[in-house]
Amino acid sequence: MNGFWQQLLRIDAYSLYACxxxxxxxGLAAAELGLLLARRRMAAGEAGGQESKAAGHKLERAR
Amino acid sequence: MxxxxxxxxxxxxxxxxxxFSFVERHVAALCAGAALSCLIGVLTTFxxxxxxxxxxxxxxxxxxxxxxxSLALYGAxxxxxxxxxxxxxxxxxxxxxxxxxxxxPTGTILGLVAVATQxxxxxxxxxxxxxxxxxxxxxxxxxxxYFGLIGLHAAIDDRRRLxxxxxxxxxxxxxxxxxxxxxxxxxxxxxxxxAAFSASSIxxxxxxxxxxxxxxxxxxxxxxxxxxxxxxxxxxxCRSSA
Numbered sequence: 001m002n003g004f005w006q007q008l009l010r011i012d013a014y015s016l017y018a019c020x021x022x023x024x025x026x027g028l029a030a031a032e033l034g035l036l037l038a039r040r041r042m043a044a045g046e047a048g049g050q051e052s053k054a055a056g057h058k059l060e061r062a063r
Numbered sequence: 064m065x066x067x068x069x070x071x072x073x074x075x076x077x078x079x080x081x082x083f084s085f086v087e088r089h090v091a092a093l094c095a096g097a098a099l100s101c102l103i104g105v106l107t108t109f110x111x112x113x114x115x116x117x118x119x120x121x122x123x124x125x126x127x128x129x130x131x132x133s134l135a136l137y138g139a140x141x142x143x144x145x146x147x148x149x150x151x152x153x154x155x156x157x158x159x160x161x162x163x164x165x166x167x168p169t170g171t172i173l174g175l176v177a178v179a180t181q182x183x184x185x186x187x188x189x190x191x192x193x194x195x196x197x198x199x200x201x202x203x204x205x206x207x208x209y210f211g212l213i214g215l216h217a218a219i220d221d222r223r224r225l226x227x228x229x230x231x232x233x234x235x236x237x238x239x240x241x242x243x244x245x246x247x248x249x250x251x252x253x254x255x256x257x258a259a260f261s262a263s264s265i266x267x268x269x270x271x272x273x274x275x276x277x278x279x280x281x282x283x284x285x286x287x288x289x290x291x292x293x294x295x296x297x298x299x300x301c302r303s304s305a
Contacts, residue, residue: 014118017183021125022105025176026098029274032172033094036281043288 079158086280097273104266111263119184126180128268130202132275133173134240137205140166140212141233148230154223156290158283163229164216165282169275171209177202197247204243208236 086093108124143163151157181199182192193199215232219225 010118012118013187014121017186018118018121018125021122021176021180021183024179025125025129026101028172028176029097029278032169032278033090033274033281036278036285037090039285040281040288043285043292 083280083283086277087284090277090281093273093277097270097277100266100270100273104263104270107266108261108263122180122184124264124267126177126184127264128271129173129180130177130198131268132271133170133177133202133205133209136166136170136173136275137208137233137236137240140170141230141237144226144230144233148226153226154221156222160226161283161286162279165279165286166275167209167213167216168282169278171206171213173271173275174202174206174209178206195247197244200247201240201244204240205236208233208239211236
């Protein structure tokens with residue numbers, strides 16, 4: 001276990017670059033998924049709004 | 064507010080519909096699975112390498128799956144675009160067309176990661192940030208092709224012309240990538256052979272694949288909802304002008 005932590009916390013050029021690469025990948029992936037979830041929520045809300053508006057017009061015409 | 068689950072999947076079979084629904088219902092679980100898979104892959108690599116290892120495998124662990132996936136996604140996009148342009152009714156926004164469009168940004172992100180990790184990979188050995196070896200050349204060409212296809216989608220409004228142009232551009236990109244690989248300089252530094260097909264590399268590949276699948280499904284849903292919204296706008300405009 002001691003060897004594992006020594007390996008994990010080793011500081012050399014490759015380890016630092018690798019750490020940067022992991023952070024870059026995780027950040028890009030998280031940003032993309034977060035933006036997509038927000039976009040889906042917004043698009044669903046607007047589509048719903050359009051539908052309810054159309055339903056409102058229909059109701060008005062029926063009256 | 065209307066639920067996103069209520070949107071329908073036009074022109075898609077029951078199998079595709081159930082797969083999409085499954086992925087959409089389990090977005091959080093898939094993201095957690097992707098993160099966990101990558102984390103286990105990274106930790107097993109760290110624990111498994113000898114104390115005298117140079118640490119090359121740490122970068123190769125993320126570089127190799129990202130490069131392979133971005134190339135595989137590009138191949139899939141090319142097939143889908145060619146199929147849409149030649150076999151399906153021209154100018155129609157079919158499910159395959161939406162999937163091809165949805166794959167592009169995810170492939171671009173994976174290509175960016177592949178290029179970034181490639182020059183991080185070469186930097187400690189060569190001392191330069193950018194070495195035109197064959198891998199970096201082909202990955203850069205692939206990234207430029209992804210950007211080009213995204214720009215093409217943004218630039219052309221006529222869907223029939225867009226489908227033909229995108230299919231031709233994607234198809235022309237394959238010899239460009241292969242040519243860049245063939246004509247580029249020799250690899251500045253060889254990746255450790257054990258890093259390419261180790262269990263931890265497979266785990267990271269699985270994690271990145273799960274991420275790509277989730278992102279593509281979410282983006283297809285967004286495209287569908289936005290198309291429905293545009294159709295509703297058009298319908299409302301027609302009704303108000305009549």
